[in-house]
Amino acid sequence: MVTLGSQAVVSQFFDLTSYLKERQKLVEEALDQSLPIIRPEKIYESMRYSLLAGGKRLRPILCLTTCELMGGTIEMAMPTACALEMIHTMSLIHDDLPAMDNDDYRRGKLTNHKVYGEDIAILAGDGLLAYAFEYVATQTRNVAPQKIIEVIARLGRTVGAAGLVGGQVLDLESEGRQDITTDTLTFIHTHKTGALLETSVVSGAILAGASDEDVQRLSRYAQNIGLAFQIVDDILDITATQEELGKTPRKDLQAQKVTYPSIWGIEASREQAQALVDEAIAQLAVYEEKAEPLRAIANYIVTRKH
Amino acid sequence: MVTLGSQAVVSQFFDLTSYLKERQKLVEEALDQSLPIIRPEKIYESMRYSLLAGGKRLRPILCLTTCELMGGTIEMAMPTACALEMIHTMSLIHDDLPAMDNDDYRRGKLTNHKVYGEDIAILAGDGLLAYAFEYVATQTRNVAPQKIIEVIARLGRTVGAAGLVGGQVLDLESEGRQDITTDTLTFIHTHKTGALLETSVVSGAILAGASDEDVQRLSRYAQNIGLAFQIVDDILDITATQEELGKTPRKDLQAQKVTYPSIWGIEASREQAQALVDEAIAQLAVYEEKAEPLRAIANYIVTRKH
Numbered sequence: 246m247v248t249l250g251s252q253a254v255v256s257q258f259f260d261l262t263s264y265l266k267e268r269q270k271l272v273e274e275a276l277d278q279s280l281p282i283i284r285p286e287k288i289y290e291s292m293r294y295s296l297l298a299g300g301k302r303l304r305p306i307l308c309l310t311t312c313e314l315m316g317g318t319i320e321m322a323m324p325t326a327c328a329l330e331m332i333h334t335m336s337l338i339h340d341d342l343p344a345m346d347n348d349d350y351r352r353g354k355l356t357n358h359k360v361y362g363e364d365i366a367i368l369a370g371d372g373l374l375a376y377a378f379e380y381v382a383t384q385t386r387n388v389a390p391q392k393i394i395e396v397i398a399r400l401g402r403t404v405g406a407a408g409l410v411g412g413q414v415l416d417l418e419s420e421g422r423q424d425i426t427t428d429t430l431t432f433i434h435t436h437k438t439g440a441l442l443e444t445s446v447v448s449g450a451i452l453a454g455a456s457d458e459d460v461q462r463l464s465r466y467a468q469n470i471g472l473a474f475q476i477v478d479d480i481l482d483i484t485a486t487q488e489e490l491g492k493t494p495r496k497d498l499q500a501q502k503v504t505y506p507s508i509w510g511i512e513a514s515r516e517q518a519q520a521l522v523d524e525a526i527a528q529l530a531v532y533e534e535k536a537e538p539l540r541a542i543a544n545y546i547v548t549r550k551h
Numbered sequence: 552m553v554t555l556g557s558q559a560v561v562s563q564f565f566d567l568t569s570y571l572k573e574r575q576k577l578v579e580e581a582l583d584q585s586l587p588i589i590r591p592e593k594i595y596e597s598m599r600y601s602l603l604a605g606g607k608r609l610r611p612i613l614c615l616t617t618c619e620l621m622g623g624t625i626e627m628a629m630p631t632a633c634a635l636e637m638i639h640t641m642s643l644i645h646d647d648l649p650a651m652d653n654d655d656y657r658r659g660k661l662t663n664h665k666v667y668g669e670d671i672a673i674l675a676g677d678g679l680l681a682y683a684f685e686y687v688a689t690q691t692r693n694v695a696p697q698k699i700i701e702v703i704a705r706l707g708r709t710v711g712a713a714g715l716v717g718g719q720v721l722d723l724e725s726e727g728r729q730d731i732t733t734d735t736l737t738f739i740h741t742h743k744t745g746a747l748l749e750t751s752v753v754s755g756a757i758l759a760g761a762s763d764e765d766v767q768r769l770s771r772y773a774q775n776i777g778l779a780f781q782i783v784d785d786i787l788d789i790t791a792t793q794e795e796l797g798k799t800p801r802k803d804l805q806a807q808k809v810t811y812p813s814i815w816g817i818e819a820s821r822e823q824a825q826a827l828v829d830e831a832i833a834q835l836a837v838y839e840e841k842a843e844p845l846r847a848i849a850n851y852i853v854t855r856k857h
Binding site: 283284285287288289292335339342344345362363364365367368370371372374375376377378379380382383389390391393394395397398400401402403404405406407408409410411413414415417418432 | 669
C-alpha cells in the first residue's frame with residue numbers, strides 16, 4: 246500500500262483511486278439528474294447547491310459496492326445511494342446552522358444558510374430528507390418490494406433520534422464539558438457518523454438480497470470503519486489545514502470538545518483507528534478477492550488526508 | 552345540520568362529534584405508544600411535547616376513515632395515520648422557528664423552540680420526519696408491500712419541495728408583498744395545507760387497496776376540502792380570539808400577508824369555502840351513506856370555530 250499525494254492509494258491488487266473516481270462520477274451524474282429545478286426555484290437551487298457541492302460520496306459508493314459484492318447491480322442500488330447522499334447533505338445543512346454548530350464553510354464553499362438564509366436552509370434540509378424516501382420508493386427497480394421497505398425502515402432509523410439526530414443532540418449537550426466519558430463519545434459517534442455509514446454498507450447488501458449472515462458480517466465491517474472514520478476526522482481537525490479540509494479546522498479545540506485524540510492523544514488514536522480497520526477487514530475474509538474494494542476503502546479511511 | 556357550541560355538529564344521520572372524539576382517542580393512544588423515551592431523553596421529550604400537544608388529529612382521522620370506507624381496517628391504516636401527524640407536527644415545529652414565522656404559541660402551549668431551544672426544535676422536527684417513514688415501513692401490517700411503498704412515496708412528495716416545503720418557501724417569499732396573485736396564493740395553500748390533507752385522505756384508500764378511480768375521486772374530495780380548510784383558517788385568523796385559536800391571532804394582518812379574505816373580503820371567502828365543500832361532497836355521491844363521516848367532516852371544516 247502506497248500513498249501518493251493527498252488521496253491516491255494504490256494496492257498491489259486494486260487501484261482504489263480509479264475505482265472511487267469512476268463511482269464518484271456515476272454518483273455525481275445520478276445526483277445531478279435526481280433533482281430538476283421547478284417552482285419555487287429557490288428551494289431546489291438551495292437543495293442542489295449543497296447536494297452537488299462535491300464531497301467524497303463515500304456513502305453512496307459503499308452502497309453500490311456492497312450491492313455488487315452480494316450479486317446485485319449498480320442500477321438496483323443507485324436510488325438508495327442517492328438517498329444516502331441526500332440524507333448526509335441534509336444533516337450537514339442542519340448541523341451547520343447558527344443554532345447548532347454555526348459553521349460558515351463546508352466542502353470549501355459557503356454553508357447553505359450563508360448563501361440562502363436560515364429559513365431556506367432549514368427547508369432545504371427538510372426537502373432533501375423527504376425526497377430521499379420518495380426517491381427510494383419511486384425509483385428503485387428490480388428489487389423485491391419487501392427489500393425496499395426494509396431499506397426505507399433502516400434509512401428512517403438512521404436519520405432519526407435513534408441515529409444522526411440522537412448523536413447530534415448528545416454532541417450539542419457535550420459541548421464545553423470536560424467530563425465526557427469514552428462511552429458517551431462513542432455513543433455520539435456511532436449515532437452521528439457510524440449509523441449512516443453502516444446503513445450505506447448494509448442497504449446495498451439488502452437490495453441485492455443478501456442473507457442475514459452476510460448482512461451481519463457487513464454490519465460489523467461498517468461499525469468498525471465508522472468509528473475509525475470518526476477518530477481520523479477528529480485527528481484531521483487537529484492536524485489538517487483549512488485548504489485540506491475544505492472547512493474550518495480546529496473547530497473541536499475552539500469549542501473545547503472532548504474528542505478521541507483529546508482523551509487518548511494523537512498517536513494512540515491513530516493506533517486505535519488502525520486496529521478498527523484491521524478488525525473491519527477481518528470480517529471480509531470469506532469474500533476473498535471480491536471484497537478488495539471494501540478492503541481498500543477501509544485502508545483509505547485511515548490514510549486519508551481530508 | 553345544526554351547530555352546537557363551538558364544535559359539536561349533529562346531522563340527522565350521523566353524530567360527527569362522537570365519531571371524531573372516539574377516533575381522536577384511538578389516535579392519541581397510538582401516538583403515545585409510538586414514541587417511547589430512551590437516550591438521549593431530551594430529544595424524545597421534545598418530539599413528544601409537540602406530537603402529543605393535542606390538536607384536532609384531522610389528518611390521521613381522515614386516513615382511518617377512507618381506509619374503512621374502501622373496505623380496510625383501522626389497524627391497517629394506524630401506522631400511516633400516526634406518520635401523518637408526525638409530519639404535520641414536524642412542519643409546525645419548523646414553521647414556528649424564529650428564522651421562519653417566529654411563533655411563541657401553538658395549540659395553546661409554548662412552541663417547541665421556546666421550551667427546548669432552537670437547536671433541539673430543529674432536530675425534533677428532523678427526528679419526527681424520519682420516524683414517520685420508519686414507522687410506516689416497520690409497523691404496517693396486512694397490507695401488500697407495494698401499497699406501503701406507494702404510501703411512502705406520497706408521504707415523501709407531500710413533505711418535500713413539491714409539497715409542504717415548497718408551499719412554505721413561496722409563503723415566506725410572499726410575506727409583506729401586496730402584489731400576490733390569487734394563483735400564487737392558491738399554489739401556496741395547495742402545497743402547504745392541501746397536499747398533506749390530500750395524502751391523508753388518499754393514503755387510507757391506497758392501504759385498503761382502493762381502485763384508481765376511487766383514489767382519484769377521493770383526491771378531488773380532498774383537494775376541495777383542503778382549499779376550504781385554508782380559506783376558513785385565514786378567516787379565523789381575522790375573526791377568532793387567541794383563546795379560540797390556541798395560537799396568536801391576526802398574525803396574517805400583522806405580517807401584512809395577502810390572504811383570501813384580504814383579496815375577496817370575509818363574506819365572499821365564506822361563500823367560496825362553502826362552494827368548495829359542496830363540490831367535495833358531490834364527489835362522494837357514489838358511496839351513499841357509507842361516506843357520511845367524510846360528508847360531515849367536510850361540513851365541519853366550514854363551520855368550525857378554531
